[in-house]
Amino acid sequence: MPEMETSPLSLIYDGSFEGFLCAVFEAFERRTIPQALVPASRPSQLLIGEQIEVETHPNRAERVRNGIIQRSSHRNASLVHVAFLSELPGVELLLLRYLVKLFNDPNGRYWQNMLDDEVFELVQIARKVKKEVHRFHGFVRFQETADGMFFAPIDPDHNIIRLLARHFRARFSGQQWIIYDTKRNYGIYYDLHTVQEVVLQNHRIDFNAGNVASEVKALDEDFYSRLWKEYYDAVNILERQNHKQMTNLMPRRYWKYLPEKNQAGKLK
Amino acid sequence: MKEQVLKKLQVLADAAKYDVSCSSSGSTRPAQDGALGNAARAGVCHSFTQDGRCISLLKILYTNYCIYDCAYCINRRSNDLPRASFSVDELVDLTLSFYRRNYIEGLFLSSGVVVSPDHTMERLIAVARKLRSEHHFNGYIHMKAIPGSSAELVAEAGLWADRLSVNIEIPSENNLKLLAPEKDFSSVLSPMNQIHQGIELNKEERRKYRKAPRFAPAGQSTQLIVGASPESDFDILRLASGFYKQQNLKRVYYSGFVPVNPGDSRLPAIQKPPLVRENRLYQADWLMRFYQFRFDEILDDRHSFLDPNLDPKLAWALRNPSFFPVDLNAAPYEMILRVPGIGVRSAKLIIANRRFGSITFSHLKRMGVALNRARYFITCRELPLHLRDIDPVYLRRKLSPSVNPKVVQLNLFEHA
Ligand code: SF4
Numbered sequence: 001m002p003e004m005e006t007s008p009l010s011l012i013y014d015g016s017f018e019g020f021l022c023a024v025f026e027a028f029e030r031r032t033i034p035q036a037l038v039p040a041s042r043p044s045q046l047l048i049g050e051q052i053e054v055e056t057h058p059n060r061a062e063r064v065r066n067g068i069i070q071r072s073s074h075r076n077a078s079l080v081h082v083a084f085l086s087e088l089p090g091v092e093l094l095l096l097r098y099l100v101k102l103f104n105d106p107n108g109r110y111w112q113n114m115l116d117d118e119v120f121e122l123v124q125i126a127r128k129v130k131k132e133v134h135r136f137h138g139f140v141r142f143q144e145t146a147d148g149m150f151f152a153p154i155d156p157d158h159n160i161i162r163l164l165a166r167h168f169r170a171r172f173s174g175q176q177w178i179i180y181d182t183k184r185n186y187g188i189y190y191d192l193h194t195v196q197e198v199v200l201q202n203h204r205i206d207f208n209a210g211n212v213a214s215e216v217k218a219l220d221e222d223f224y225s226r227l228w229k230e231y232y233d234a235v236n237i238l239e240r241q242n243h244k245q246m247t248n249l250m251p252r253r254y255w256k257y258l259p260e261k262n263q264a265g266k267l268k
Numbered sequence: 269m270k271e272q273v274l275k276k277l278q279v280l281a282d283a284a285k286y287d288v289s290c291s292s293s294g295s296t297r298p299a300q301d302g303a304l305g306n307a308a309r310a311g312v313c314h315s316f317t318q319d320g321r322c323i324s325l326l327k328i329l330y331t332n333y334c335i336y337d338c339a340y341c342i343n344r345r346s347n348d349l350p351r352a353s354f355s356v357d358e359l360v361d362l363t364l365s366f367y368r369r370n371y372i373e374g375l376f377l378s379s380g381v382v383v384s385p386d387h388t389m390e391r392l393i394a395v396a397r398k399l400r401s402e403h404h405f406n407g408y409i410h411m412k413a414i415p416g417s418s419a420e421l422v423a424e425a426g427l428w429a430d431r432l433s434v435n436i437e438i439p440s441e442n443n444l445k446l447l448a449p450e451k452d453f454s455s456v457l458s459p460m461n462q463i464h465q466g467i468e469l470n471k472e473e474r475r476k477y478r479k480a481p482r483f484a485p486a487g488q489s490t491q492l493i494v495g496a497s498p499e500s501d502f503d504i505l506r507l508a509s510g511f512y513k514q515q516n517l518k519r520v521y522y523s524g525f526v527p528v529n530p531g532d533s534r535l536p537a538i539q540k541p542p543l544v545r546e547n548r549l550y551q552a553d554w555l556m557r558f559y560q561f562r563f564d565e566i567l568d569d570r571h572s573f574l575d576p577n578l579d580p581k582l583a584w585a586l587r588n589p590s591f592f593p594v595d596l597n598a599a600p601y602e603m604i605l606r607v608p609g610i611g612v613r614s615a616k617l618i619i620a621n622r623r624f625g626s627i628t629f630s631h632l633k634r635m636g637v638a639l640n641r642a643r644y645f646i647t648c649r650e651l652p653l654h655l656r657d658i659d660p661v662y663l664r665r666k667l668s669p670s671v672n673p674k675v676v677q678l679n680l681f682e683h684a
Contacts, residue, residue, distance in 0.1 A: 246320045
């Protein structure tokens with residue numbers, strides 16, 4: 001494959017991973033590395049030169065995805081997806097540069113070489129995202145509704161909600177639940193059989209406080225969340241106070257939806 | 269009724285908090301469709317206390333009444349404080365309700381001793397049995413084996429629990445007798461040995477019949493209180509090392525002595541728990557479990573206490589200049605692991621990547637190596653810096669953090 005040249009072109013895709021893979025396809029077809037590769041929803045002021053809106057074709061996306069698997073591994077292909085979900089500015093271009101090297105690699109080992117800048121950065125970003133996924137295995141807090149549904153709001157830094165499905169599907173297979181990203185306004189819903197993506201309309205949930213409206217809350221819900229707060233306070237050992245370590249491990253930006261942390265005036 | 273549960277929770281969570289073990293890892297209890305819960309191999313922290321410890325389990329006592337009178341314990345018989353006991357159903361309900369809301373990863377159930385060790389053990393078992401067999405609960409359960417309880421009960425406990433632990437608390441027999449007159453080493457060691465045997469037997473059984481029920485699949489742990497009695501760090505590490513080798517313990521927890529019973533003349537008069545010492549012991553323990561250090565390499569007869577100002581790995585390196593410098597582009601994994609500033613992860617990265625080219629300082633930095641420490645102990649392509657040329661006394665001064673206990677206390681479980 002010939003070298004790809006950079007050009008003052010901007011590729012705009014629909015924001016989905018499939019859309020991104022199609023933009024990669026487009027870049028390869030034009031043999032060019034654009035100066036910007038951005039989702040339509042996040043327009044950048046930096047867009048100069050020609051702008052092209054890339055259409056999303058599932059079969060093209062599939063071809064790129066298969067190409068990645070062929071030249072590396074399934075695990076690595078999912079790493080590309082995970083890094084993409086970081087939503088860090090510029091991650092699309094990084095991934096494109098990475099994929100150019102991956103597809104040009106003659107001996108099939110490029111993707112394992114962490115001494116390479118793109119490989120290294122990709123792995124670092126994926127690690128960050130996976131760390132947040134792991135954190136949210138713990139930081140999700142369900143509230144029970146009157147009809148026995150368990151609802152949890154989250155607002156993670158990265159777009160990780162799909163990556164939570166497997167863990168919660170396995171753990172809570174006997175109850176219906178929704179985990180909802182209030183920042184990106186979509187969630188995953190488990191109906192006792194499968195997990196699907198949902199967008200809530202007309203919801204009875206206060207996205208600021210993360211509370212299910214009291215008229216649809218289960219009777220015992222407030223009691224149990226109060227028990228939990230009391231428990232949290234009771235296990236503190238005064239003599240060992242170490243506020244800094246606590247906020248390192250549980251940064252303030254995650255407190256919003258944690259009942260043990262979110263009461264006004266209790267920011268300790 | 270509800271108010272009562274709330275009161276009990278306050279009393280019995282408060283009373284359980286001095287047990288510092290927190291891990292919920294190492295078990296794999298697969299989910300079953302329609303049932304509740306599973307146990308993940310890597311534990312999950314659900315919250316963190318103000319003192320920075322992970323909360324992953326509902327850590328609670330069945331009761332804080334106790335017929336014993338251990339000097340270091342808030343729940344001892346001679347203390348005048350509010351007492352409470354849960355019912356089995358209350359504990360089951362609490363666990364399930366907390367678990368369903370994803371507050372916790374499971375239950376850590378301990379207790380004061382009421383009536384007799386066996387009686388107490390039976391109550392704990394009843395809770396776990398009910399959770400597992402009536403409510404099909406697959407979450408994590410860590411249960412205390414009460415010192416002195418019978419072999420049959422320990423055997424049953426292991427069928428319901430993921431992890432069992434017996435706390436040794438005081439690291440030498442004579443001091444244990446002094447501080448906990450009703451206990452002795454054998455009341456702790458014999459259940460510990462039974463659990464160990466149970467686990468070993470179970471492994472064999474499961475090799476033959478894959479469906480044999482699991483016995484304490486996450487193994488066992490214990491806790492040592494540090495600073496309530498005069499044993500040295502060397503004594504403590506020797507004991508811990510023995511537990512890892514002979515009883516195959518998963519974890520030893522070190523709990524800096526919290527002076528909960530001021531005025532007891534058998535105990536040292538301190539105001540604050542020795543947190544720096546506790547942290548150094550965790551670092552040393554880490555060296556034994558993940559860095560292939562023997563306890564008598566970390567300390568010896570001449571050095572029987574860990575240096576509060578120096579990470580034990582760095583201290584070892586400064587005492588062993590002939591081991592260095594390590595050539596990162598050629599040395600085996602075990603040697604790289606011993607370089608101060610290089611952790612398990614970066615050592616693995618170095619090994620995995622040097623086939624692609626020589627490792628340079630900038631690579632090392634990206635891999636997370638603490639170059640400010642490591643550079644005195646390595647050679648890599650650019651800068652061969654030989655420790656031989658540098659005076660260990662000078663290095664010690666240069667690399668010690670100025671005596672600021674706050675700084676060293678921070679990264680409790682990190683180590684490089
Ligand atoms: S037996 Fe346990 S609960 Fe009772 S006093 Fe001793 S340490 Fe405390």
